[in-house]
Amino acid sequence: MKKKILISPIIVFFLILFVFFYLLIIDRNPSELPSVLINKKVPAFETKSLLENKIFVSPNEFRNETTLVNFFATWCKPCRDEHPYLIKLSNEKELKIIGINYKDDSKKAIKWLEKLGNPYSNVLVDSNASLGIDWGVYGLPETFIVNSNGIIKYRLVGPITKKNYHAFVLKVKEVEK
Amino acid sequence: MQRILLAILFYLMTSQIVGINCYSVEPDEFLQNPKKELRARNISKNVRCLVCQNQSIDDSSAPLAKDLRILIRKKIEQDNSDEEIYNFLTERYGDFILLNPPFKISTLFLWILPFVFLGIGIFVIFLHNNKSKKLDYSK
Numbered sequence: 571m572k573k574k575i576l577i578s579p580i581i582v583f584f585l586i587l588f589v590f591f592y593l594l595i596i597d598r599n600p601s602e603l604p605s606v607l608i609n610k611k612v613p614a615f616e617t618k619s620l621l622e623n624k625i626f627v628s629p630n631e632f633r634n635e636t637t638l639v640n641f642f643a644t645w646c647k648p649c650r651d652e653h654p655y656l657i658k659l660s661n662e663k664e665l666k667i668i669g670i671n672y673k674d675d676s677k678k679a680i681k682w683l684e685k686l687g688n689p690y691s692n693v694l695v696d697s698n699a700s701l702g703i704d705w706g707v708y709g710l711p712e713t714f715i716v717n718s719n720g721i722i723k724y725r726l727v728g729p730i731t732k733k734n735y736h737a738f739v740l741k742v743k744e745v746e747k
Numbered sequence: 748m749q750r751i752l753l754a755i756l757f758y759l760m761t762s763q764i765v766g767i768n769c770y771s772v773e774p775d776e777f778l779q780n781p782k783k784e785l786r787a788r789n790i791s792k793n794v795r796c797l798v799c800q801n802q803s804i805d806d807s808s809a810p811l812a813k814d815l816r817i818l819i820r821k822k823i824e825q826d827n828s829d830e831e832i833y834n835f836l837t838e839r840y841g842d843f844i845l846l847n848p849p850f851k852i853s854t855l856f857l858w859i860l861p862f863v864f865l866g867i868g869i870f871v872i873f874l875h876n877n878k879s880k881k882l883d884y885s886k
Contacts, residue, residue, distance in 0.1 A: 601800055606841040673810070699814045706839040708797035708811055 605706055605714075605725040612639075612720050613704040620671055620679060620693035631668075631692075632720035636746045638667040639714040640690070641702060643674040644682045646710040652729035653686050659730075660689035663739065669693040672702050672710060713738075715745045772805060773813070778820050787820045790832055794819070795844050803846055 607613075615628045640656060642649040659665050669690035671679045676695060683693070696702055705714065708727075715724040723745045730738050772791070778784040788805060794815060796807035804812035815836070822832045836844050848854050 603797065603841065603843055606838070699811070700818075702811075703814065703818060703839060706841075708840070 599728075602727050603708070605722070607706055607714075607722045608725065610722055612716055612722060613701075615701055615704055617701060618695045620669075620676060620695050621683075621688075622692070626692060626694050629720050632716050633718065635666055635718050636742065637716045638665055638742075639670065639705070639716060640667055641670045641672045641696075641705070641707050641710055641712045643672045643710055644678045645674065648729040649711045650686070651731065652711050653689070655730040655732075655735055656689040657687050658735075659739075659742075660691075663742070665742065666691050670696050670701055670705075672696050672707070673699050715742055717745050772816060776813070776816055776820065778823065783820075783823050786829065787816070787823055790819050790823075790829060791816055793846050794836060795846050797840060797844065 612629055612632050617626050619626050638656075638659070642652075656667060660667050667690050669692070671693055673696065676697075679693070683690075694701070705712075711729050713726045713730065714722050717723050724741050726734075726738060726741075772788070778787060791805035792803050794804045796802045796804045796809055796812040796815075798809035798811050799807050802812075804815045819832055822835065827835075833845065842848055842851075842854070848857060850858055
């Protein structure tokens with residue numbers, strides 16, 4: 571009986587050690603937050619379009635097809651890394667992608683898109699981060715998958731990369747079903 | 748002479764420390780009305796900066812923290828109540844944005860577990876005491 575009592579703290583210690591070690595080695599980002607907007611309607615907003623002289627009115631434009639909403643800026647380095655994958659998504663998968671140019675210089679953004687190519691069906695201007703706050707954005711880039719009923723189904727914080735591209739495409743397909 | 752130098756050095760060091768501790772709210776953000784400004788400060792102290800995550804937006808100099816501070820002041824100017832402002836933020840960023848988590852079903856364990864552990868602790872000590880009372884040390 572006494573021996574058992576002596577051993578139990580050691581067992582508990584190793585159990586805790588195991589849990590910590592497990593959390594350390596699995597692929598996860600502890601500062602990543604789940605979005606509270608999942609399964610909710612897209613926020614209502616009105617804003618200017620960067621390339622066209624038109625006003626974009628929010629829930630109305632999210633009908634009929636699955637849409638990606640991508641927050642980006644020219645000052646954001648990971649956005650540049652992500653850009654080729656957005657072009658791939660728009661060309662190969664023929665996805666509708668709406669870009670939101672977050673706290674950026676519009677002239678720079680236009681030049682950036684001319685140079686790197688434009689995967690977006692529409693680019694919206696968010697000069698004072700108000701759209702970013704409405705969508706719960708806290709770090710660029712962020713990409714949302716919105717289904718054909720205008721419901722947000724998924725959010726990716728951070729860039730689409732070679733590593734997560736296929737997983738992301740699968741997520742899109744899941745939403746399209 | 749040495750003492751004066753030391754005093755100057757000490758002053759420089761401590762003023763530096765104070766400088767580091769001062770808040771990140773910039774003067775151009777302040778509201779004219781001191782009462783409203785105080786409300787804004789109190790709300791900001793309870794709102795987490797999601798970029799640095801262990802700081803409030805009142806302490807953080809991250810751009811998002813600044814945007815949120817300005818937004819809170821705008822909402823106060825528009826006569827929104829504190830609760831309306833907190834609701835606005837949690838609707839977009841979740842309860843995680845509050846540094847003081849609310850008491851809800853999803854946070855029940857968070858609030859109750861410390862008391863459960865306290866109960867277990869008291870129980871263990873009680874058992875231990877009872878056992879040692881039964882032992883007869885005189886033999």
